[in-house]
Amino acid sequence: MLEIKDVSKSFSKTLFQNISFTIEQGQRLSIMGPSGSGKTTLLRCICGLDSFDSGSINLDGVNIQETPTEKRGIGLIFQKPVLYHHLDVSGNIKLGNKNANVKEILELIQLPGYENRRVDELSGGEAQRLALGRSIVAEPRFLLLDEPFSSLDETLRKKLLQDTIELLEQRKIGSILVTHNHEEAQLFSENSILLGY
């Protein structure tokens, strides 16, 4: 269980104040809000890339404020997929987990046979699928998605979102999606939080 309790952060101006919510293992949640409302920063606070001013974040009842990012068991997918150009597709997957079954995961993210492709040859959708697959093989308990599909066109976006939901359910990974798209939020989860309104 991931528990966000009264978390506040200001950065020259108040970004968000007293945010509280909990999310169970395997559950999904969307956070909505206009740009500049601190959605991304909230995610970065949760996974430990940024610090916050007050409140606490607990994982299974343990305060993880001092736990470094890499030990929290929380994954993050950036808005623009971060791929490593010095490695091919399977190399990127193996960064997530050295022992990952690349063939299987590529089939799961619907990129079969892409093992030896160079990552700079991938399309936007393919790149984000790869980032997703790579995050999943790292076996996080919670996965944070920071508007990962915003740069894709609508049909592709929907398809990818659906596939992502399927994957998350299959692996019982809890997840938070940050988006400014109402429809996307509804599709992703029953519950959503509004920021900055």
Place this chain on the structure above:
Amino acid sequence: MKHILLTFIFVTASMSGCIGTDESNEKKEITILTYDSLGFSDKLFDGFETKTGIEVKIIRAGDAGGIYNYLLQTKDSPQVDIVLGLDNTYIQSAIDADLLEPLANNASTELFREDGESIELIDIALKDNLGFGMPYDHGYICLNYNSELIGGENQSNIPTSLWDLTLPEWNGKVAIPSPQSSSPGRGFLIGTTHYFDHDADQNTTYIDWWQQMRDNQVIITPGWSDSYEVHYSGGYGVWQDNHIGDADLTVSYCHSPGVEAWFADNNTISKPLDIPSYAFHQVEYVSIARGSDSGNLANEFISYLISKEVNKDMPVENWMYSVLQGENLPSEKGYEFHAIIPQDPVYMSSATINQNLTTWLNEWGTVFS
């Protein structure tokens, strides 16, 4: 004599003037080939230019070997008029390779004698190389030693024979520039061949000595300055804070301590080692390059160089003795006092040197390879 010469020059000059003004302008220049470290100052050449109106162009070709190479490769299309700096270890090979113009062809040797100077050395040298080179300076190659460490009370004794230097006492304490790349080094090697040919022990040769020197950790450096400045503890190189050179003896000229004194207001701790039959007499020559079309302009330069006015300054211009009889080192600042003319120096004809030098260098090379 001088008048005839002047008339001759005048006539030649005016005749060439008839042929064309361009050509006469061109002819008023001589090109001098010399080595890199020539001590002559600009003043010396300027003096010549002012005195004669002849422009001087200098080409430098490394060392004496470089001069020889330059002459050899431009043999078929001569580029220079004057060759300045072939010494008695090199001149014979240049003569043999037909790279020099005999001086007598241009003018009688009388031509160069100014002010009725008695110049014995010149006579000897001219006889030696049959008139292909005019000596302009000379010196003797000696070991120099640090008198603060050698010869005093409770100190090492002054070596009296080269064999002394092979004793453990001198292990690693002698620095010698390589005869393969240094001209004092070459002179010293020649000196050793003579020394061991004439010593009492007929069973040993110079090579045995060099071998023992090698075993005694003699320091061999590529050039004179490395031996003298960096390793020798008695010269100007050691006038450094806290620096003590590792060599108590080095190869330089027998008058080098005099040069030291000249620049240090009569202060020096360096002394020449006076052992009989080892100090090579080095003579430097000025010659006319084969194919030079400068005619009397070249002769004028040679006259200028050995004129009393210029040649007496050799000790302070090129740190060598003047070739003129009666001219010695300056007595000021202890220059003359700290220099010696060694006992029984090695006078070797350039023909003998030329015949043997390659063998000596090769044999030396095998000892130190």
Place this chain on the structure above:
Amino acid sequence: MKSRQFHLIHFFSIGSFILLILLPLFLGMKRILFASEGWSFSYIHSFQTHNLTSGVLWFTFLQATLSTLLTIIIGLPLAWILARYHWKKAPLMRAILTMPFVTPTIVAAMGFLAIIGRGGLNLIGNEDYRFMALILAHAWFNIALIIRFVEPVISRVHPSMEEQLRFLQMGRTPYQRIRCFWIPILWPSILSGAILTFTFSFTSFAMIRWITPGNLSLESFMAIHSSGVGIPGYLVEINQLILAAFLLQLTILVIGLGAIGILQKKLSSVIPLVDEKYEKPKPQKIRLILYPALLFVVTPLISVIVGSFRIQDRTKRGTYFWGLDGWKRAINGSYAHTDIIDATMQSLVYASMTVIIAVPLGLLITKSLIELEKRSNHKARIAETFLMLPFCISAVMIGLGILIGFMKWQPDLMSHWWIPVLPHIIIATPFVIRIFLSTYRSIDGELIEHAKTLGLANWALFWNIEWHYIRPPLIVASLFCAAISLGEFGASWMLARDGSFDTLSVLIDQIMSKPGFDPLTYPTAMAVATVLMIITLSFFTIAEKWRDEHNGGGF
């Protein structure tokens, strides 16, 4: 018809420069082969065993390898902190750290000699210290290479790339992040910088000649014995040794150039080229790394200046006094056939001639390469590689080529004063091409195409559009060319010792070659070195100004 004409010009400009590089080498090779009485692999063996050259190859390799390692050790942290932190005066710091690379090598040699030598640390009597000083001098000279290669790569690493890594199993520990990310990302640029450093240290001449005179490298061996080669029937053995040295060095350098060519492709592929702006942290304690580095860079330069005022007092052991006598001697004195004024003028004449020829030539070649790229990328790449040859063929090899290839066939050329301009052009033109290539590649092709639709062609196009873009790099290239020509030592030393046309760098060497009995010899040489340093570095400073504003140049 018109396009065909154009084609010829392009072909001619590229072809003529390649010929200018290769012809002397070819003719030189032909003559030295003749004088060596043919080629045999046994020459390589003799080179290793002959008493003149045994140990030369080992020394050359050893010093170049150690120099390269030290350069990386010093350069890498500097590249890192310059790239990762926000420095208010970053361009200035980068310029200071690049200064050594444009400092004439003979001045660098004088600087280090002043540090370890008389009146400095007095370490000159010990061969080991001299060797260390040489390695340090090479590192000093080359840190700019590592910085210029590595810093842009580190700068392009967006923070998200590191952040994302922390969520992945293979990036959880710093060690894993170094192994799986930083090393794969950085090695091509480090290796490129390292190979160039190795090449420059391998072919270093002035510094080896003056800092470790007891050792010969392949380069200094070729230079010092160059006068005796190429004469048939004379010094056959030396010819063979030089030939062996030449081929050994050529092989090693060509392998280096090839490796850099391959790496160049890798360089662009390891990391996305998109430059996203992000905020860098302000340097705090990290300043403590940079400041000593800046001190390291300026110390040899300052030592040269200090050395010109410091005179040994020979009457009192171990004492010095300060005075202007060295400068007085340098300016008014009678110490060499060429005085400082003449040498400065001659240096500037050579530099201007180099600029006048190399800059337009480089521009023309660049335009031709760009044209060629449009037609055939493959051919353009081959041409580019050949054009970069002078980067790796050393100054002495070029000098040797001209000496043996031209002058020994045609001895009349010996007395022609303009000869040294030739190697200067050969050495400087590739830098010009590098600078212009990066400009032309960054000009938006659509701009040109749009201009063409407006009816602008050839000259009109050039004056109205291109000229605007190439003016800053033109200035940078000209100043760089001048700086290269001023500082060039190896080829000038071999070709320009015609005393009436000494350059400043050759004059310094000449003064230093004299016996040092006279205590003013040393300060005089340092004074001349100071003049050369000031002229070169002021050119460099002006060039840096133009480069900052317009980002025009690969070097």
